Structures are given as C-alpha cells and as structure tokens.
Amino acid sequence: MRSGHDKLIENFKTIFEVTASKEFLNMEGLNGEVPFWIAPYDIQLQDQADTEINHLTKKLNNNGVTVLVLDLFEISVRLLEDNIGLDKMFMVEKKKTKDKFKKALQSTLNLHERFIPFISNTVKKEEPQILILTGVGSVYPFIRSHNVLNNLQSAITAIPTLMFFPGEYNGKALNLFGDLKDDNYYRAFNIFEYKINITKR
Template sequence: MDLSLYEISLGLLEERGILEDVLAAEPEMDKSELRELLQGVLDVHEHLIPKIGAAIAAQPHDVIFLSGVGEVYPYIRSHNVLNNLQSTAKDKPTVLFFPGSYTHSTATGGSLDLFGLLHDDKYYRAFNILNYEV
C-alpha cells in the first residue's frame, strides 16, 4: 500500500473545503503564518493519522509505504507521523521514503536528518532498510 503524505494532505484540505482558500491566501501570508495554519488544519493526531488509519483499514496490504515527506515539510514532521502511527499501523511493516539519512547510535538512539541538513534527535523504533538483505 502506497500512501503519499502530500496527496493525503491535499485531500484533507479539499474535504474540509479550504484548499482554494489556502492557495488564494498563501501569496499574502508570512511563511510562519502559513506554517501555523497548515500545521493546525493538517494536525497529525487529529486529522492525518485517522485518514491514514481509514486507508489502512479499507485496503488489504502486506507493507505500508509512506512517501511525500519532503513535500509536506515543514507543515508535517516525519517524527510526528511515526510517533502517532505506532498505534494505527502496528500489524504490518511501514517503510518511510525519506529525503535524507537515518542515523543510529547506542548513545543517542535514532535520528532522521531531513535533506541531510536538519538533524532531529527523536527516538524512533526504526532501522535503515539498506542495512538488510532479503
């Protein structure tokens, strides 16, 4: 199952009837105002995870592929998605396509470094799939 965070976000804005309003207002808004607006209307816990949960429940699958992380940054942060997704997508493996690197050390745990620049030292129950052979 392929789920794009970008496509899901656009769908949420359309469903709420505010996509056109957001697009019209965007040129006049400060970046920080736009970020706050989108973080609110696309709240991971309240809106995004329930939408992902509905998609997971509606379609049989063996693996969940999450993409679109770079397209929704900084409005949606990958660590928020992963932390909130644990209760929803607990029965099948999830693969996050991430434009950056995943580093792990025993001292600090895991970190997703977006675009290879933005370091996020949150703990993840994750591993780098490139380190495993099938």
C-alpha cells in the same frame, strides 16, 4: 566507482529482497519494537527514486505481496481540499506570514484528528501486507516525518511500514536532505541494516 544512480538501483534491489522475505512480512527480529523501517536515499535522485518505488511496488505485487503506497503530500492536498478548499488556503497564504501560514496548514491538516486517521482508515480498508510512505520532502516543514511515525506507532502495528526518507538515518537521528535535522527517532529500523540481519541468520 559506482555512480549515485547505480547505488540507488542496487539499494532498491536490496529493498525488494528484504520486503519480499517472510522474515520482513512476519515482522521477525523486532525485539518488541514497532514494525517501522526507513529507507534513506539521496534527494538529488528524487525522480529516479520515484521510478524505482513504482517498480518495487509492481515487483512485490507480482510476487504476491500486496502493497499500499501513500504519498504524504497527496494526503495533505486531499485533506486541505476536503476541509477548507485549496482556493481558500491559497488566499490564506497570501495574507499571512510564512510562520502563520505554516500554523494554519498544520491546524487544518490536524495530525491527530485527520492525518493519522486517514492513513489508518485507508490501511484498514485496503488491507495491504506492507504500507509504504513517500512524499516526506514535499510536506516539510508543515508535516514532520518523526511526528508521523510517532503518531502511527499505535495506529499501524499489524503490518510493516516502510518510509522512504530523502536524507540520512543512522538509527537515531533523521537528517532531511542530508542537512536539516528533522528530529531524533529511535524506534525505526534502517532497511539496509535489516538485510544484514537476515543474511547472518
């Protein structure tokens, strides 16, 4: 019986085969859908997943595929620092309830005016062939993965976007950590199901 780590390694081999393929890079077989993919993984293997994402990026770059990896948590920290300062945000956290602090975070990060434009502008500047998003679990609940994807739909369309998701995705519902229902999201492809489509052609 395979261990969770062995399965993770096998899954990342599949992800590499898919993302390095011409079909994926050319965004074939989408039937008019947005070029978004989700790679679910076990949150208990987060450290190993982070290591494998780094290996994946290096392998793709070595194969001539340029990749931009953006961590949603790192983006959040940068935007907070630039717009209010982390020290001030820590003071706000001490004074407010959890719910009010969450709203203060969301207001400062401003998904429409700051967060999504930051991602979009970085992609335009770097001109990668693939955008990889990480850090989904670290920004929950003040940044929700389905909100990021919904707002990126009109901003990132010229290249494929792959979000690493610590939980489960069945093509309809996003279940963060395999337990918390993030929300329904229908427009992304499960990266492992896309491998099956390539194999059958």
